[in-house]
Amino acid sequence: MPVLSKALRCGLLAAGVGALLAAAGCSTTDTFEQPAPVPEVSGGVEFDEVWDMSVGDGHDGSLLYLGPLNAGDTLYAASADGDVVAVKTDNGSLVWERELDDRIFAGVGGDAGHLYLVNRKAELIALSRDDGKELWRTALPTEVLAAPQSNGSLVVVQTTDGRVLSFDTAKGERQWQYESTNPALSLRAAAAPLVGGDVVIASFANGKLIALAADSGQPIWQYDVGEPSGRTELERLVDITGQPLVLDRALMVVGYQGKLALIDIQTGREVWSTKASSLYSPSVADGNIFLSLANGDLVSLQGSDRQELWRQDKLAWRQLTQPVVVGDHLVVGDFEGYLYAVSLKDGSLQGETEFDDEGIRVPVQPLGDGKLLVYGNGGRLAVLKLQPSE
Structure with missing residues (x-):
């Protein structure tokens, strides 16, 4: 692992483990492994x-994560320069296109009637899914990298400084805000919150997974996916940057320099855990778990006991x-x-x-x-x- 110089004072952001972004006036030492x-x-x-x-x-x-939104027969995508399109899934034919006078930082999120984006000025923007017309916009306290998420009645965003905010989908009025503590150094990536009818699941750079009441933002339970350890700020990184995977009544979550865990979605109680380090959400198929580790190795784990079945390096x-x-x-x-x-x-x-x-x-x-x-x-x-x- 490389060491970041002046990490605390300059607040450098590691862009995954393969690249680094440095703030003006700051520097890094050493390099990551060659790909x-x-x-x-x-x-x-x-x-x-x-x-x-x-x-x-x-x-x-x-360094953005502008993932398209799959809504069945229609796909929605946005570019950093403000181009938003709706296209037919089967043949790619254009349904509508809108050119926003905005630099887009996060999106696309959506529900039955809206699309949600966040611009460079930290404004949450709601567009009509029917034609891309702007419905409302509201100011956020700071930048957002993960796509806003909605359950139809509220839309939730998570800022890079550890705040979770909920807004009414009809007019964009703020409903509540939850604030988490942010470490001095974190990865420039974030997991989108999970938004259900009664609960919001948020993942943080401090290694904590927290369930919040959807109507009030009050904490319900907390689970530590990673706990900072080591002498340098880089060694203490424990970000959760992959959205937890919902499996019936449980959540599967993995963190950087933390662990892979299955927890009860209602109580936050751990079912099992095993040491792991990944920046990405796990996948499950045929009773097995698939992970892309922080160093780029792909591994398959047996679901019953988490024993490694194969590794692609x-x-x-x-x-x-x-x-x-x-x-x-x-x-x-x-x-x-x-x-x-x-x-x-x-x-x-x-x-x-x-x-x-x-x-x-x-x-x-x-x-x-x-x-x-x-x-x-x-x-x-x-x-x-x-x-x-x-």
Whole structure:
């Protein structure tokens, strides 16, 4: 692990474990591990394009996470320069397009009638899902990186300084605010809150997972996914940057330099936990758990006892996205814009394609029937389909 100089005084932000962003006047020492070269893939499956299009300038070279919103037959996507589009899922035909006079920092979130974005000025913006018309906007205390989340009656945002705020979806009036303590150093990434009818689940840079009452913002329970330890601020990083995975009446959560845990969603009681370090949400299929570790290794764990079944280390330090299950494969993207298909059974690399030379930061989204939605950093939005290689 590298050491960040002047971490406390300058408040440097580590952009995952593969890259660093430094505040003006600050510096870093050492470097992270060099990423593994793009591996050779023997074949098995290939990524066939169903359709693709360009959405503005994508992430515009900024460290943003502007994931598209899948609403069934319609997809919604936004770019950093304010281009918002609604397109048909099956063929990519344009339903509507709106060019906002805003630099977008977070989104897209949504509910039955609204889309939600946060701009660079820290304003929460609500648009109509029907035509993209602006319905309201309201000021936030500071910047937001994770997409706003809504249950239809309230929309919740989480700021980078550890605050969770709830707003009425009709007019954007603030309902409540919860404040958490933020460490001196944190990763420049954040998990979107989970918003249910009665409870909001928020993940924080201090390693805590907290359940809040949806109507009041009052804490219900708290669970420590990670506890800071070590002498340097970098060693003490315990951010939770992947949204917890809902499994019936339980939550599966993993943190950086923390643990992978299954907890009861009503009480916060731990069912089991095991040491782990990851920046990404876990995935589950066929009774097994799949993780992309902080160093880029992909691992499969047996769900019953968390014993390791296989490990794929050929993608080490390539800043992988969250591993997503698509049919019989895990699909991940990397910082150079490659997509990989990995066998769920044994972890072998079975497919590879270069998608966006500016990289892929947001996870792919499965659409069923072997199809997946991909949004590259450069603005390429596409639906691909995994097919057996000829």
